[in-house]
Amino acid sequence: MTPALETKGLIKRFGGLVATDNVTFRLEQGARHALIGPNGAGKTTFINLLTGVIKPTTGQIILQGEDITGLRPELRVQRGLARTFQINQLFPAMTPLETLGLAVSERMGGGRDWWRVIGSKTAIVDEIVEIAQRFRLTDVLDERTSKLAYGKQRLLEIAVAFACRPRVLLLDEPAAGVPEAERHELLATVAALPRDVSVLLIEHDMDLVFSFADRISVLVNGALFTEGTVEEVSTDPKVRAVYLGESVDE
């Protein structure tokens, strides 16, 4: 089966520094795949390469069997590659309703529509309602995003990406900074993501990785250090040495 997302020999150099070192990586259809690695391992660079914010020095990125290496970021989104951000990137002056409406109508090609209001399309309205319920945002739809509780903002962060109806979803530390009380709600929605969306989770929090992922890749110094099932990686002494050791002790 074609993998959902694939990179071949991906290299990114910044001057003399190799930030991404020959990464060949497969994300299977419907996968729950975690990408871990110590700080400075190049996780952010890797995500930026996948989403097209920066261009690789060499190598290929393939989405659903299609080479997207040269594609602009917004076109990658339109082909089904969406991401969330480690630090919330929302529209502070808009409401969650407007935010979701925007994402849904863009996906349906409505962003060029300059004559009708969004609410006039039933398909859009229905989908907003569905997403709002899935991400437990129904109560706060009409509030200003900047006024939302942090946990809700975090949910909205994922909901916006989900509203792009991605085939591949990149979650960048979804639970970062969420207070304990709101954490459970967030993890539950992440766990309940539909199976036809392949998820790549970039995470520091080992509890979350172990409960969510079925495969783990470890990135060290920009290169893939090892990859395997949760058991394999968690029991691998080399991984413990470079990474898990320090993390578990935290």
Add this chain to the structure above:
Amino acid sequence: MLSNTADSVRASLNRRGRWKIGEIAFWLVAASTLFLLPERHLILNEIAIIGLFALSLDLILGYAGIVSLGHAAFFGLGAYAAGILARDGFADPLLGLGVAAIAAAVLGFVTSFLVLRGSDLTKLMVTLGVALVLGEIANQASWLTGGADGLQGIAMGPILGLFEFDIFGTTAYTYSLVVTFLLFVVARRIVVSPYGLSLRSIRDNALRARAVGIPVNRRLVAIYTLSAAYAGVAGALLAQTTQFVSLDVLAFHRSADVMLVLVIGGVGYLYGGLIGAIIFKVLQDVISAWTPQYWQFWIGLILVLIVLAGRERLTERVRALWPRSRGRTVDRPQPLTTTPAREV
């Protein structure tokens, strides 16, 4: 439950599109000045034109977050395009508007690529530079523009072949008001459409807008072009109704004034430009009557005070009077057209 949510979602989304009572009142008052203030039509005409010009700036500044210190480039180009056309025998006003809009739109489209990148400062400088270059061209190409003497010999035909311009400015004001209103209606639809929403999202957070799949640059180019066309129409209205164009239409103070007008009225809700134009013109009239040469001092002071008091806070307050997203129908009568204009 589910259908309830859907209904409320639909209602919320549609609310922005609906006309509020305050807005309808605003335009009714504006229309009534046609009959109630016949002796003020010349200044009202100017107000309508400046209002449209400021509205065009609001489209890029308020809705897309593009700062500009050179919006007069489009205003001036529109004025010259319409003026030259009329001087050379094409006296139909609507034709002039169309040509001016297209000319300004083309310039807007071409220069939009210059303002896509860079910081606010770069944008300010580039827009300022474009206006200066255009001003230089108009100054040097005196065979075409009349140079420093201004463009003379503009003779306008009747609008739609029916309405001749008169010396009291009644036709002129009616014409400018109708054009401004029509363009306002279009702009209003645009800003509440999905396209308008995408512009606001770009202004708020371009990084995320891209991550939602929005082609940010293309959207900005489109609104910049449209805004330029609007400014061009405003310039053309000025040229046609005053039947004169001078280098002044491209001057720096035009760009600064329109920014000021918009800031006085408030950025980002379309009425800001119109209300700002009313306040600006009335102030100018009052202060000039009192101290003719030095009104610039007071306008400068107002600007300084507005900024120090917190521009956005002030705008929020004005907007709070104006029922918007909450859909309340109670409203204070906002338009101030009649009373202050009568006082001067």
Add this chain to the structure above:
Amino acid sequence: MLTILFDGIAYGMLLFVLACGLAVTLGLMNFVNLAHGAFAMAGGYVTAVLMNRHGVPFLATLPLAFIVPALIGLVLERTLYKRLYARSHLDQVLFSIGLVFMAVAAIDYSMGSQQQLIQLPSWLQGRVEILGIQVGLYRSFIIAVCGALVVALQLILTKTRFGSRLRAAVDDPRVARGLGINVSLIFAATFAVGSGLAGLGGALGAEILGLDPTFPLKFMIYFLIVVTVGGTTSITGPFLASLLLGIADVAGKYYVPSVGAFVIYTLMIVVLVLRPQGLFDRAR
């Protein structure tokens, strides 16, 4: 030909003294101060008034042309400008345009709208021939004074404690604060000195650039070009940009008077689009 080059250098030096304060305000406080020219105008008027109404000799007015704008700058910085450092560039632009309008109208009201003429002392008038080039004495004087200022500024920035603190603050105000540097004091001092230099430039330039109430608006674009083209991370960038602009402007007005200004504005746009960080900045 060489005379034009010479005049261009004098003009460029003058522009640098006028604009370097703006470069520092922009680089240090990230503040877009369109009112910078108003301080230059203030200096010019100090000299003009002292000379024409009180018979003070030209040279003796120059220190005051520095001190008065510097004091005005200091007061304004402490009372108004500092409130706006954290605001958007748009707010800063609006605010400083407001100040310009006020300054222009106030000078117009108190001094009249006519050009202010100053009578240079006789030893600065006329031209001499040096190595076969005709050079104006006054322009030589300007080059000497401005050159000395440039060297002094460079030395202050690189050799003194204040200079190193200033550079630290430009690099990263937060870190500088953490190191115990009183950033807000440095802001105030630099703003005052920048305003003073602008005033001095205005006084020196009154004869060459002309002096009337519209001065801040007329030359605003030139100052901005110097700063945006030169960049704000060093003092050499704006200096080179000033020289370039001065020479290009003088030569342009002499050889191709019909397109002179046009070329400068166009070049500015091209530079800004291709090198938003400035021509002489290393890309970051």
